[in-house]
Amino acid sequence: MRDNYLYFGIDAAATMAFDNHTTQTLQLTTGSFDSPVPTGTNFIANGGLKVSLTYHSNITFGTYYTQTAGEITVHPNALTYDGTDTITVATAAADTVYGITKSGTGANNDWDVTQLKPYVEGNGYVYNAKHLRGIAVAGSTTTAVNFKAKTGDAVTVDVMTVTHGSAKHKEFAQGLTDVIADDNKVSGMVVVVDDMRSLALPNDAASIASVAATLDT
Amino acid sequence: MNKNLYFTIGSAPSDAADDALMINADLFLAMGPTTATTSKMYFLDRANTGAAETIITLTHAEGRNIDVIEDVCEAMAGEPRDGFIVIADPTGGEFCSPYITDAALTQL
Numbered sequence: 275m276r277d278n279y280l281y282f283g284i285d286a287a288a289t290m291a292f293d294n295h296t297t298q299t300l301q302l303t304t305g306s307f308d309s310p311v312p313t314g315t316n317f318i319a320n321g322g323l324k325v326s327l328t329y330h331s332n333i334t335f336g337t338y339y340t341q342t343a344g345e346i347t348v349h350p351n352a353l354t355y356d357g358t359d360t361i362t363v364a365t366a367a368a369d370t371v372y373g374i375t376k377s378g379t380g381a382n383n384d385w386d387v388t389q390l391k392p393y394v395e396g397n398g399y400v401y402n403a404k405h406l407r408g409i410a411v412a413g414s415t416t417t418a419v420n421f422k423a424k425t426g427d428a429v430t431v432d433v434m435t436v437t438h439g440s441a442k443h444k445e446f447a448q449g450l451t452d453v454i455a456d457d458n459k460v461s462g463m464v465v466v467v468d469d470m471r472s473l474a475l476p477n478d479a480a481s482i483a484s485v486a487a488t489l490d491t
Numbered sequence: 492m493n494k495n496l497y498f499t500i501g502s503a504p505s506d507a508a509d510d511a512l513m514i515n516a517d518l519f520l521a522m523g524p525t526t527a528t529t530s531k532m533y534f535l536d537r538a539n540t541g542a543a544e545t546i547i548t549l550t551h552a553e554g555r556n557i558d559v560i561e562d563v564c565e566a567m568a569g570e571p572r573d574g575f576i577v578i579a580d581p582t583g584g585e586f587c588s589p590y591i592t593d594a595a596l597t598q599l
Contacts, residue, residue, distance in 0.1 A: 277494075277516070279564040312527040314553025322527070322554030357553075391557050392524045399523035400560050424521035424533035426544030432521070463564035 276457050280406075280450075282434045283398040283468030284487045292385040298376060300325065300361040300385055307387065308394050315357035318350055322391050325353055325361060328384040332377035334366040339374070345386075348374060361387065392470060396489075399424065399432075400463055403454045407431055409447045415483075417443050419450070419466075423490035430490040436467055439481030446480035494574045496567065498547055498594050501581035512537070512596050514545065516567055516576065524556035532563065532578075536598065543598055549579055550593035562588030 288308035292300050302311040312322055325348040327333070329341060338349055352364040352372040363385075364373040376383045392398045405422040412418040412435055419434040438446050453464050453475060465473045467485045474482035494516040502510040518535040525531050525548065532547040551559045566576055566587035577585045579594035586592075 276570075277568045279522075279567070281560070310526070312554065314527050316552060317527055317554040320552060320554040391554055393527040393554060393556050395523065395525050397524055398557075399521045400564060401521045402519045404517060405520055422520060422535075424544060426520070426533070426536045426540075426542065428541035461565070462568040463561045 276461050278403040278454050278460055279400045279463045280403055280453075281398060281400040281463050281465045281468065282485050282487065283392065283465070283470045283473070284434075284485055285392070285394070285397045285470060287470045288389040288394075290387045292383075292387070294381045295376070295383045295385050296380040298363045298365060300363070300387055302359045302361070302387060308389065310394070311359045312355075312393055313357060315355055317357075317393075318353050318355045318361065320391075321350075322393060323387055323389050324348070324350075325363065326386050326388065327374070330377055330382040332379060332382050334375035336366045336369055336371045336373045338371050348372075389470065396487075397470065398468065399487075401432070401434075406454070409450065411443050415440050415442075417446050425490045427490055432490055433488040434466075435486045435488070437483045437485070439483075442480035446482065449475050449477065449479055452477075492570055492574060494567070494570075494576055497575060497577045497580060498596060499580045499582040500594055500596055503582055505582045509596055511580075511582070512545075512547075513575075518545075519567065520544065522560050522563060524560075527553045527556070530556045530559055546597045547578070548595040548597065549591050550595075551588070551590040552592070555588075555590040559588045559590050562590070 290307040326345050349372040354362045365375040366373040401421045407420040420431040423430040423432045467474050467482050495513045497513045499511040520533045522532045534545040536543045537545045
């Protein structure tokens, strides 16, 4: 049987709102975004987060943007990260294609920064399917998936509690074991549930909704 | 198939205690992000104490945690004829992921 590794994205995406914002820079904080805030100047270029803003007619957009309503995702080419905590959005004058110039009226500028990839300890873990200890009903809509603890402790477990449709425990267990046992289509990492990226097992018959973790420390 | 994972820590020459480690892939427990530029692999303790873990900390490009995790899992799922799988060998310049740049070993 091929080796499989089961990924559980435990934390939802961190977000930080900059409402009525009056500058072209967005400074992340540990209190509002996540602790720590991401480091490295290439974090955005490597797909770590996205910046979006609510459309307003007084905002000047580069030619790349054609949307005239709702939430608009800023193209990464218009974003510079200082590697510490501050994102700068290029103006439409500086970058006529991807740039965006805020409205002169602060109340027209509502930006949001959203995490796209895990980077904080505890955001998510992949577990070796060989160390799956068992799956048990935890509640009417929850199943506990126990793995040998990553601490190596011989007598403890890490527990992933998966929330799914009512009384869908058997469907969840079958879906999970089908992935573990599939030699033809499955290899490497399989996402069981990822709250950050809103992903779940392929062919999910259990209506998987989310996951919470209790980890041995 | 008996598979083993190989790591070095970039020492040259690689000849001191704990400069390199080969560990049975079956001992791999879990892996997750630690910081924007590091992810940890957790193994059952090589010393078989039953109360600790061997940890490999991989350094990688910022924000590439999940990409590295996927690459490591893909490498571990491989079935090379000799069972020898290089995850991170900064000493020899060989990595299973293009994003990994270094490795550190703890609790050997």
